Amino acid sequence: MVAATNFDKKKYGYVFNVQRYSVHDGPGIRTIVFLKGCPLRCQWCANPESQHFHPELAYNANKCISIKECGWCIKSCETEAIKHDQNGKITVDRERCTNCGKCTDICPSKALNMYGELKRVDEVIELVEQDSSFYMRSGGGITLSGGEPLVQAEFALEVLKEAKRRRLNTAIETCGYADWEKAVTVFEYVDNILFDIKSINSTRHKQFTGVGNETILENFKKLCNCFPNTPITVRTPVIPGFNDTEQDILAIIDFIKCYPNVKYEILAYHRLGEPKYTYIGREYLLSGVKPIPEERISTLKKLVQENFPQ
Structure with a gap:
């Protein structure tokens, strides 16, 4: 499967996984469609196979x-x-x-x-609709994830349009690092948004993800202002040595607390994706880093509850 370059990006997109029966990435029971391509290179990334736009052996x-x-x-x-x-x-x-x-x-x-496999919009929707009865009972639907789905904004938009036409609840997971003019067209067809904010410190953000956070934070502001009625869940993966202090979490809370219809949750670092680095011939940069103890995560979650009532 040589990576195709000349194709209609509205009709076709690179998908590397479809996960059914998810209950963690939007309301109800959902099918997550993982799209290839991401502008970030997070050192802890659990899906390294998602980063490049092309298929990988x-x-x-x-x-x-x-x-x-x-x-x-x-x-x-x-x-x-x-x-x-x-x-x-x-x-x-x-x-x-x-x-x-x-x-x-x-x-x-x-x-x-x-x-990674090139799929048509209708192929994706047909896969998603296999569990439509579960969506109806639970309020679930389709979630676009990645990678970063906004890397394939044209394809993502068409998938979401078709999903809405079929009355499916829609959600998207995004790191927020995207061209706003493309992103805003996608957000118009999304019922729930899961938005990663990893750090307020741009220098450290670039050190651990490869890019600064200015575009991400600016897009978050625009998102909240343009879609005040769309539920947004801000997520922070807590990574040892990067953003695991009380000050790190409080800085994010201070940034998002003035916006309506926003929830906040922290996610514990894990190493479940580490074997995949070996599979695709890459090095896992955090191989010596141990997961944060559950007691510590509980302490940070309590900090969130005390400072960001929701």
Whole structure:
């Protein structure tokens, strides 16, 4: 599957996962559609396969049955990106790999797979509508996530338009780092917005995510002013050494407390996505960082309750 470049971005988009029966990303029971592409490079990112816009080859060495039993992937690779080590396990040369996907089609153990597939708007909606009965009973619907769904703003807009046409509740998870003129057209078709604010300190924000926070904070202000009746939940992933102090949390509360219809929650750091870095040949920069103890998270949640009644 070579990454397509010439396609109608309103009709097609890159999707890397569809998660059904979610209850944490918007009201009710929801289907989350994860879109490829993100402008941030958060060091703790649990979905590194979401960052690049194009499809990516993933290799799980634990599933590989070795060239002694197989080796079909090596024969299928026209660029010689797939080779084997002295133990008979395959290796992937990321510089040579074109992400064509031929090796994944013939891998019997599913050690090789692709993250990212080009899908039409109607394909996405058909997947989402499989659970429409659950949405009706619970007030759920579709949530667009990523990556950053606003990277594919044209596609996201068409998906949301079609969802609204079919009377589905809509939500979006966003980091807020996007061109406002594109973002505002998407927000018009969203019933609930989950907005990440990771830090008020722009220097530290850039250190840990690769970008400053000025655009994010400015877009949040515009969002609240343009859509005062749309429920917004601000989320902060609490990362050790980055934004885990009382001062960090209070600074965010101080920034958002003047806006109506806004809720706030903090999310505990976890390392569940760490294996995926190995699968796609990247390094996890926080490999030595342990999750924050539950008692500490409880203390910060109590701080939120005391300073941001909701």
